[in-house]
Amino acid sequence: MDDFQGKRVIVTGGSDGIGKALVERFLEAGAYVATCGRSADKLYQLQVRHSNKFLHTMVVDVRKEEDCRRFIESAIREFGGVDVLVNNAGISMRALVQETELDTLRTVMDVNFWGTVYCTKFALDSIIANKGVIVGVSSIAGYRGLPGRSGYSASKFAVNGWLEALKTELLPSGVHVMWVCPGFTTSNIRNVALNKKGAPQGESPLEEGKLMSAEECAKQIVKAIGHRKRTLVMTFQGNETVWLNKLLPGLADKLVHKFFFKKGELVK
Template identity: 70%
Template sequence: MFKNKVVVITGGSDGIGKALAEAMLKEGAKVATCGRNQQKLENLVNENQAFPLFTMTADVSKEEDCKKFINAAIEKFGGIDILVNNAGISMRALFKDTDLATLKNVMDINFWGTVYCTKFALNSIIERKGTIVGVSSIAGYRGLPGRSGYSASKYAVNGWLEALRTELLETGVNVMWVCPGFTTSNIRNAALNKDAKPQGESPMDEEKMMSAEECARHILNAIEKRKRTLVLTLNGKQTVFLNKFFPALADKMVRKFFFKNGELVK
C-alpha cells in the first residue's frame, strides 16, 4: 500500500516518529519528517541514505514552522497521501505546583501542532483521498495524575480529529487517532516538570514497555486497514474499558498506580 506514497510525519527524529519514518521508507514510501533537533535529523538521514527522505528542522508549536514544513514537503514530493501528527511532549507535575507555562507548552505542541500541520496539508490529502493520523494517548481517554496538561491536550486531539473525521466522511479521506499505552521513547525524559523544564529522567521501567518499532508496525497496519481508532497494549485497553464502564474503580486504580504514600512516584 505504501509504495511511492508520500508520507509526512512530525517528530520523526526520535521514538515512535523515527520508527514510523524508517518503517515507511522500507515499505517504499517517500517520507518527509521534521523535528527540533537538527543533529538527530541529520543522523536519521545518514542512516537512511538509500531512501527518499526529506527532513526539516521545525517546531510544530509555531504555525509558521508548520506551514513551511508542509509546503516544503509538497514541493519536494508533489503532494501528501498520509499525514501522521506524531510530534508531542508530556509533563510530570501536580497541577497545584505547576507553572501554567508547562500546560501551555504541552497544549501548543500536542494540540496546536496537530491542527496547524493538518490545516496546511488538508487540501492535498483531500485531493489524494489520503489519511490523517493523530498519535494520541491513553491519556486522551483517561485523565492521568501528574499529567493534567498532557491529558487535556490528548483529549483535545481526540475530539478534534473525531469532528474532522465526521466532516470528511464523504470525501474519501480517512481520519484516525492512535492511542499507544506506555511505549519506549524519549517522551518521559523530555517531559516538562512544574517549571516547564525537561525532567531529564524516566520514572517508569522502560524495559517492560512496547518498543517504538512494534508500535510503528501496529500503526502501519491500522493505516492500511483505514481504521477509525487504535488502542495499544493490554494495559491501555483495560484502562479505556474500565474508565468507560467503571469510572469510580478506574479512579482508585489509577491513583494507586501513580501514587505511593500520598506522593506522585510515576
C-alpha cells in the same frame, strides 16, 4: 493503502522514538517520507542513515504556525502532494496541578494540540485531493485523565475530539481520519517530559525495559493505517483502562490513583 510503495507520507516529530520508528518503517515500505524535528543533528543522522531513500527533513518547532506551514509546503513541493499525514510530534509532563506553572500547560498544549491542528490544516487540501489519511498519535491519556499529566491529558483529549469532528466533516470526501493510542512505550518522551517549572525532568519514572518498543508501536500503527482503522488502542493495560473508565469510572479513579501514587506521593 496496504501497499505504501510510492506513497507520500509526512511524519512530524520523526527524529526520535515512535516518530523515528515510523519514518523508518514507511521508508522500508517504499514510501516517500518527509519528517521534522527540533534537533538538526538527529535529523542529519537520520538522513545519512537513509541516504539511498526518499527522505526529506526540516528543522521545525510545531508550536510555531509558520514553521508548520513551511514544512508542509516544502514536503508538498518535494513529493507533489500528501497521501498520509501522521501527527506524531508531542511532549509530556509530570507534575501535580497545584504545583504546575501555567506556561508548562501552554507548552504542552501548543506542541500536542496546536502542532496537530497547524500541520493538518496546511496539508488538508492535498490530502482531500488524494483521498488520503490523517493520523493523530494520541494516548490513553486522551481517554482517561492521568494524575501528574493534566496538561498532557488535556492536549490528547483535545486532539481526539478535534480529529473526530474533522473525521465526521470529511465522511463524504474519501479521506480517512484516525487516532492511535500507544500505552507506555520505550522512548525519550518521559526523559524530556516537563516538570512543574517547565524544564525537562531528565529521567523516566518507569521501567523502560518492560515497555513496548518504539519499533513494535510503529509496526502496529502502520498496519492500522493500511487497514484504515477508526482508532487503535495498544496494550492490554490501555484497553483495560479505556473500558474500565467507561463502565466503572469510580473504580477507575481509585485504581489509577493507586497506580500513580505511593504514600501520597506521585511515583509514576
